[in-house]
Each structure stands twice: as C-alpha cells, then as structure tokens.
Amino acid sequence: MGIFDRKDDTPKAKPDFSNVQSGSSSTAPAPTEPTGTTGTTSTSSSATYVVVNGDSLSKIAKREYGDANKWHRIYEANQDIIKDPDLIYPGQTLKIPGA
Amino acid sequence: MPLRIRAQAALVIVLAFALAACSRPASTGGATTPGVRVTEVDLGRSLNADKTIGDKTDSFRAADTIYAAVVTEGSSSNAALKARWTYQDGQLVDESVRTIAPAGKATTEFHISKPDGLPTGKYKIEVSVDGASAGTKNFEIK
Numbered sequence: 001m002g003i004f005d006r007k008d009d010t011p012k013a014k015p016d017f018s019n020v021q022s023g024s025s026s027t028a029p030a031p032t033e034p035t036g037t038t039g040t041t042s043t044s045s046s047a048t049y050v051v052v053n054g055d056s057l058s059k060i061a062k063r064e065y066g067d068a069n070k071w072h073r074i075y076e077a078n079q080d081i082i083k084d085p086d087l088i089y090p091g092q093t094l095k096i097p098g099a
Numbered sequence: 100m101p102l103r104i105r106a107q108a109a110l111v112i113v114l115a116f117a118l119a120a121c122s123r124p125a126s127t128g129g130a131t132t133p134g135v136r137v138t139e140v141d142l143g144r145s146l147n148a149d150k151t152i153g154d155k156t157d158s159f160r161a162a163d164t165i166y167a168a169v170v171t172e173g174s175s176s177n178a179a180l181k182a183r184w185t186y187q188d189g190q191l192v193d194e195s196v197r198t199i200a201p202a203g204k205a206t207t208e209f210h211i212s213k214p215d216g217l218p219t220g221k222y223k224i225e226v227s228v229d230g231a232s233a234g235t236k237n238f239e240i241k
Contacts, residue, residue: 015218017192020211024182024197027150028205031177031198050181050196093179093196 022063047096051088064096073097134175135201137233140226141168150206157238161216167209167224167236174202182209183225192222 049060057071064074075085077095082088143152144163152168159165167182178199184192193211209224211217217240225235 014190015186017186017190017213019215020184020193020213020217022184022193022195022209022211024195024207024209025150026180026197026199026201026205026207028171028199028201028207031200048179048196048198050179050194052191052194 047098049094049096051090051092051094053090055088055090057082057085057088060094060096135171135173135178135180135199135228137169137226137228138172139168139170140224140234140236141170142166142224142236142238143168146208146210150208157236159217159238159240161213161219161240163217163240164210164212165217165222165238167226169207169209169226169234170204171199171201171207171228172204176200179229180207181227181230183227184211185223185225186218187220187222 047064049064051060057074058068061071061074062068064070071085074094074096075082077097081092081094088094141152141155143154143156143166144159145153146166146168147153150168151170152166169180169182171178171180178201179196180199181194181196183194186192195209197207197209199205199207219240221237221239223235223237226233
C-alpha cells in the first residue's frame with residue numbers, strides 16, 4: 001500500500017511581491033543638494049535608490065513612479081554615472097527625481 | 100645561537116601583529132558611520148504624527164500596512180538609511196533607502212503593503228545605515 005503513496009515533491013511557488021507598495025518619511029531633513037548643480041528645483045524629498053541585483057531602470061521607475069515608461073527620467077538624472085541605460089550595477093546610488 | 104635569537108624575534112613580531120589584528124573590531128569592509136546610529140526599531144499598523152508607532156505589534160493581517168519606525172541618534176549631513184524587507188527564507192519583499200541629514204534624535208518610518216494582501220508567514224526587516232547593518236526585527240502575517 002505504502003509503496004504507491006507518493007510524496008508531494010512539487011516545489012511551492014514563491015509568492016509574488018512585485019506589486020508591494022512601499023514608502024518612507026522622516027522627521028529628519030533630507031540632505032541639501034550641493035550648490036551649483038543644475039536641473040530640477042524640486043523641493044520634494046531628494047530620494048536616492050541603491051541598485052540591487054535584478055534591477056533595471058524601468059523596474060525602478062515602476063516602483064518609484066508607478067510607471068515603467070518613466071525610466072528615462074532616472075536615466076537623465078544620473079547620466080554622470082550611467083553610460084548605458086541597459087547597464088546598471090548593484091550598489092550604485094541613483095538620484096530619483098521628484099514625480 | 101644567532102639563528103635562534105632571530106627566530107624568537109620573528110615570533111615576537113608575528114605575535115604582535117596577531118594581537119593588533121585581534122584588537123580591531125570586526126569589519127565587513129564598510130566604513131563605520133560615526134554620525135548616526137539606530138537606537139530602536141518598532142513595528143506597528145499605524146503612525147503617530149511624530150512618525151513613532153501608535154500600536155506596536157509584531158503580528159499583522161494580510162491587508163495591513165506594516166510600518167517600521169527607525170529611531171536614530173546623532174548627526175550627519177548625509178546618511179543612507181535602508182530598510183530591507185524579506186519573507187521566510189530570505190525572499191526579497193522590498194528594499195527602500197531614505198537619505199537623511201539629522202541633527203540629533205530623529206525617527207524615520209518605512210512602510211509596505213500589498214493590494215492583494217501579504218502572504219501569511221514570517222518576515223524580517225533589516226535596517227542599515229550607510230551599508231552597515233543596524234538592527235533587525237521579525238514579524239508575522241497571520
């Protein structure tokens with residue numbers, strides 16, 4: 001009898017966390033931008049994002065703006081460190097312009 | 100004899116280096132963060148106006164928004180506070196970084212939610228300051 005018993009070896013699918021919504025705020029002020037820079041004058045929090053494995057600009061844009069097509073905004077704000085928008089590296093700290 | 104003395108001298112030098120190495124704090128290669136240190140990480144379902152947790156708990160429901168309030172002390176012109184949320188065996192749920200310039204005690208909140216509900220199970224949030232781990236907190240979705 002027992003020899004026909006089968007263990008359920010089917011691996012459980014990992015949960016999908018791609019639509020997790022996250023955010024943050026602080027009682028501490030955001031760092032001030034160095035003077036002399038050009039570009040946006042947004043007074044919203046100057047967010048930064050540290051690239052992790054598996055990230056792409058569109059993925060970060062989806063997370064930050066809710067729209068993957070806005071990846072070019074991040075690219076334009078970080079052209080000093082991103083030479084190719086298809087190549088970003090874990091550990092890079094990207095500036096995230098205000099939405 | 101001179102050879103023996105030389106060997107003893109070499110041994111003394113090796114021991115001195117070994118002792119010096121032992122007296123250093125363990126490091127993972129990152130610089131220590133002299134300015135900001137985490138003194139408290141609290142979890143709950145709601146926030147007060149000062150970003151502290153209104154109802155501390157480590158047990159949540161799937162539909163809850165989970166807030167983590169990270170209390171820091173010290174000052175810095177630019178400190179990167181990171182919250183890394185993981186599920187059960189380490190599956191990444193979310194990772195957020197907030198750069199702050201505190202001058203004294205400050206509270207920074209991170210939060211996550213999932214429109215279709217967070218899966219039940221055990222979770223962990225790890226907080227780091229400028230890349231150095233500064234505390235973890237476990238919680239559960241029931």
